[in-house]
Amino acid sequence: MSQTRSSNEILLEIRGLNKNFGGLQAISDVSLDLPAGIITTLVGPNGAGKTTLFNMVTGHLVPTSGTIHWLGEPLVSMPPWKIARKGIGRTFQDLRLFNHMTVQENIQSVMENSSWLWQFGASDAARIDEILEETGLAGKRNERAVDLAYAERKFLSMARIMAAKSKLWLLDEPASGLDPRSFDRFVALLKDYARRGVTICIIEHNLDIVIQLSDTVAFLDQGKVLAQGSSEEILKDPHLAAIYFGDR
Numbered sequence: 001m002s003q004t005r006s007s008n009e010i011l012l013e014i015r016g017l018n019k020n021f022g023g024l025q026a027i028s029d030v031s032l033d034l035p036a037g038i039i040t041t042l043v044g045p046n047g048a049g050k051t052t053l054f055n056m057v058t059g060h061l062v063p064t065s066g067t068i069h070w071l072g073e074p075l076v077s078m079p080p081w082k083i084a085r086k087g088i089g090r091t092f093q094d095l096r097l098f099n100h101m102t103v104q105e106n107i108q109s110v111m112e113n114s115s116w117l118w119q120f121g122a123s124d125a126a127r128i129d130e131i132l133e134e135t136g137l138a139g140k141r142n143e144r145a146v147d148l149a150y151a152e153r154k155f156l157s158m159a160r161i162m163a164a165k166s167k168l169w170l171l172d173e174p175a176s177g178l179d180p181r182s183f184d185r186f187v188a189l190l191k192d193y194a195r196r197g198v199t200i201c202i203i204e205h206n207l208d209i210v211i212q213l214s215d216t217v218a219f220l221d222q223g224k225v226l227a228q229g230s231s232e233e234i235l236k237d238p239h240l241a242a243i244y245f246g247d248r
């Protein structure tokens, strides 16, 4: 398990959050803190509300009630682009790459200076080179995203969040379907960025990822945070295991 790396400043504070879709309460009175430099994983059975929670943090959904604060500033009702500019980055299960752009163009498009080409200087180019190396995509720079292998597409999605210099990374099942070698690279990459101070929250069904990366695990079920603790505490709890494996 990685260690607590910094002061316990709370970057993101969620309080009393609720989200109803018609008669369905997808999120129910959720309170959660994401402290700086900490890796938090969200686990729970299908339909527990994990993605809905991410969608409210990133502004893609408006909560029915409750509050979300980023460094003390309220986020509810702020548009997604503005939330992203504040330093909250996200990857999606369906990756959402620019399929017909090259790997480099996909990365460049999220960099601060991308729309000001005359400002796109040597340091930006060097940063792209560094990200390509870190994600194992250096040899694929000029290939179109659509032509990449599955794991490469996942790493390109990571490369984009790295290039955006986000302070908080919200990752939706980033390791699903990775082969063992890509999996190890992925774990090393996240540990490295967490060490450098990035705060990470991961939705993950892969329990190897949960064990290897989590500083803290929040277990969700039917829209509620049922428990939060170390991966050892959460994964060895027979009650939670029964819920997770559909044997309640």
Ligand SMILES: Nc1ncnc2c1ncn2[C@@H]1O[C@H](COP(=O)(O)OP(=O)(O)OP(=O)(O)O)[C@@H](O)[C@H]1O
Binding pocket: 021, 024, 026, 044, 045, 046, 047, 048, 049, 050, 051, 052, 053
């Ligand atoms: N836009 C929507 N309209 C109606 N119901 C929705 C909507 N989005 C999610 N839901 C419902 O809210 C509940 C929580 O869904 P959510 O996708 O957040 O769960 P999850 O924990 O991310 O699941 P999974 O692990 O399968 O991705 C589910 O019952 C889902 O069907």
